[in-house]
Amino acid sequence: xxxxxxxxxxxxxxxxxxxxxxxxxxxxxxxxxxxxxxxxxxxxxxxxxxxxxxxxxxxxxxxxxxxxxxxxxxxxxxxxxxxxxxxxxxxxxxxxxxxxxxxxxxxxxxxxxxxxxxxxxxxxxxxxxxxxxx
Numbered sequence: 001x002x003x004x005x006x007x008x009x010x011x012x013x014x015x016x017x018x019x020x021x022x023x024x025x026x027x028x029x030x031x032x033x034x035x036x037x038x039x040x041x042x043x044x045x046x047x048x049x050x051x052x053x054x055x056x057x058x059x060x061x062x063x064x065x066x067x068x069x070x071x072x073x074x075x076x077x078x079x080x081x082x083x084x085x086x087x088x089x090x091x092x093x094x095x096x097x098x099x100x101x102x103x104x105x106x107x108x109x110x111x112x113x114x115x116x117x118x119x120x121x122x123x124x125x126x127x128x129x130x131x132x133x134x
Contacts (some may be wrong), residue, residue, distance in 0.1 A: 006030070006062045006133045011037040012078065013046045013067040013098065018122060022065065022098070025124045031132075036061070041073040045081055045084060048093075052086060060089075063133055065098040065120075068106060075099070079113050090115040096132055 009026060011019050019037035026035045038044035044064075051060050068075035075097065083090070096118040097110045110116045118132040 006033055008034045008036070008059070008061045008062040008063075009074050009133075010044060010048075010064045011035065011098075012041050012070075012075075013037070014041075014070040015067070018067075022124055025126075025129075029126055029129070041066070041070050041075065045073065048082075049086070054090060061093060063094050063096055065096045065124075068097060068099040068101055068110075069092070070119055071090045079110075079116070082115065082130060083113060087114075094118075094132075096120060098124070 011022050013019050013022075019039065023035050023037055026033055038047075048060070053061075066075045066078060073081075079095065081094075082093075086093075090100055093115060094117045095113065095115045097116060098120050099106065100122050101107075102121060107119050110119050118128070120128055120132075
């Protein structure tokens with residue numbers, strides 16, 4: 001197993017089963033990473049905004065694994081808000097799209113955001129995750 005420099009990962013997916021599977025994945029393969037999951041992107045966004053405002057740097061995620069298709073605030077909305085209001089954090093917080101979409105339009109759109117460093121198809125794959133977060 002590679003040495004991982006990542007301390008904190010957030011999972012944002014409206015599917016609680018996917019979140020549970022991915023939490024187990026991180027626990028099994030990256031036990032030193034603290035994982036937090038959210039089923040609502042707007043809740044995660046507000047929490048992130050609050051952590052940044054309060055300078056709670058120990059709690060800010062290094063990576064956010066973000067689903068695209070979610071109700072209320074989808075992954076695109078989250079990315080738009082993040083880049084519009086927290087662009088200064090794009091070097092500290094990296095986004096990984098974690099989706100079931102194999103649409104090249106989605107893939108190309110995701111790569112237009114400076115903070116997006118990966119586009120993964122569910123479920124997580126050890127080799128691909130190691131290539132992104134290590």
